Amino acid sequence: MSKTRRFFDKAQCYCEGIFMSEPSNIEQISEEMFANCHQMQHFITESPRDYRSLLNQAAQDVSKRLPEQKLTGLIIDGSGWEKKGGKSVGVAPQYCGNAGKVSNSQVAVFGALSNGDFASMVDVRLYLPASWTSDTRRCEEAGIPEEERVFKKKWEIAIDIIRHQQSQGVAFDYAGGEGYCGNSVELAEAIEEMGYVYMPDIHSSLTVYLEASAIEVPSPRGKRGRQPKRAKPAIKGIRVDKYMAELSDTDWHQIEVRNTTKGKLRGDCHLRTVYVFDEENSRLLRRLLLIRRTKTKNGDYEYRYSFTSANPEQYTEKGIAYMHAQRFFVEHCIRENKQILGMDKYQTRKWLVRQHQIALNFLLSTFILKEKPICFDHIPLLSARDVKCRIIFKLYRQMSENDMIEQMFERHCRRQADINNAFDRQILIC
Numbered sequence: 470m471s472k473t474r475r476f477f478d479k480a481q482c483y484c485e486g487i488f489m490s491e492p493s494n495i496e497q498i499s500e501e502m503f504a505n506c507h508q509m510q511h512f513i514t515e516s517p518r519d520y521r522s523l524l525n526q527a528a529q530d531v532s533k534r535l536p537e538q539k540l541t542g543l544i545i546d547g548s549g550w551e552k553k554g555g556k557s558v559g560v561a562p563q564y565c566g567n568a569g570k571v572s573n574s575q576v577a578v579f580g581a582l583s584n585g586d587f588a589s590m591v592d593v594r595l596y597l598p599a600s601w602t603s604d605t606r607r608c609e610e611a612g613i614p615e616e617e618r619v620f621k622k623k624w625e626i627a628i629d630i631i632r633h634q635q636s637q638g639v640a641f642d643y644a645g646g647e648g649y650c651g652n653s654v655e656l657a658e659a660i661e662e663m664g665y666v667y668m669p670d671i672h673s674s675l676t677v678y679l680e681a682s683a684i685e686v687p688s689p690r691g692k693r694g695r696q697p698k699r700a701k702p703a704i705k706g707i708r709v710d711k712y713m714a715e716l717s718d719t720d721w722h723q724i725e726v727r728n729t730t731k732g733k734l735r736g737d738c739h740l741r742t743v744y745v746f747d748e749e750n751s752r753l754l755r756r757l758l759l760i761r762r763t764k765t766k767n768g769d770y771e772y773r774y775s776f777t778s779a780n781p782e783q784y785t786e787k788g789i790a791y792m793h794a795q796r797f798f799v800e801h802c803i804r805e806n807k808q809i810l811g812m813d814k815y816q817t818r819k820w821l822v823r824q825h826q827i828a829l830n831f832l833l834s835t836f837i838l839k840e841k842p843i844c845f846d847h848i849p850l851l852s853a854r855d856v857k858c859r860i861i862f863k864l865y866r867q868m869s870e871n872d873m874i875e876q877m878f879e880r881h882c883r884r885q886a887d888i889n890n891a892f893d894r895q896i897l898i899c
Contacts, residue, residue: 543582557817673709722786
């Protein structure tokens, strides 16, 4: 059997094992698929395959599979995994969305294509904190390539993702993302320069100006204290959440936000032209502010804020709200990749290992996306879990007593090897 053949066999075995095993780590995959754990470990850690080419292929496949009846968005979103210790690549005390707080975690920036009810992941870049990029020894131990050892803010990573997908010929009409995207002037301008509509969320604490204003250095209030040196708008700004609180019922328009499993989700929308101050370049920038509110189960309102370059003369209010609502499907994609495909179960420390695993994970999510439009007319509620259950049913294998004993023996051998290694380290320390 040729090396190429063994390579594809291992890839197929690993992908099937992600569906079959719980949790989806290499040890469990090897047991479920009756594969040699050391060979599978070698396939993930040492195989000379290009993970970026696999990600590019997945992105192009997703782009071709999405319907053309609606606008397609490239949505950027961040997600994290809590981790123990400090060896896993990129791990550091930082804000983790899953935990809702600052914790020891890994964080990645994801890109996904979304079109109505269909969405799938197409790109991912691991966020490396400055504590990593400034530590050459730590980067070398984790196997981080030299060209990746450059600290980038998350909005800079978002620009890299959007430009890369454009260069690969992936088709999309607008680009959006979470709050750190909307607060970045540089990202908004980069998206416009690339010829796309931008639709990122913004933080509720962002200050906006309701009118255009001159930019000037304020007059000193007195002779004591520091004298003003920096120019700023001559009028007073207002936080977007405080602006929202001053709106009356007549300022909102009811719209259909998106489809849900219980029918159409309806909400209210408000559009207003505002200005933001670019302090670095001392200028006011015009923005179209979108505020969307939807009722929660307890009767309260949930608010989302966004900036967009969409021209109201070209896009209807419903169309603008549609673009804004697509971030939900991307968040749903990330949850599926974690909960159904085990993307958060990886027990790896090295850079290349993690890239290989996520690339194969994206390959499977692309497969799931392909199934959904095919079955949509007859099974409109088909989910990733449904596809996984079907695959398990088709691939299920009955284990014989000899297989069970052999698998148990191999597992015990690995455990004993770990015990021996730990014992040897203790002797060296003593």
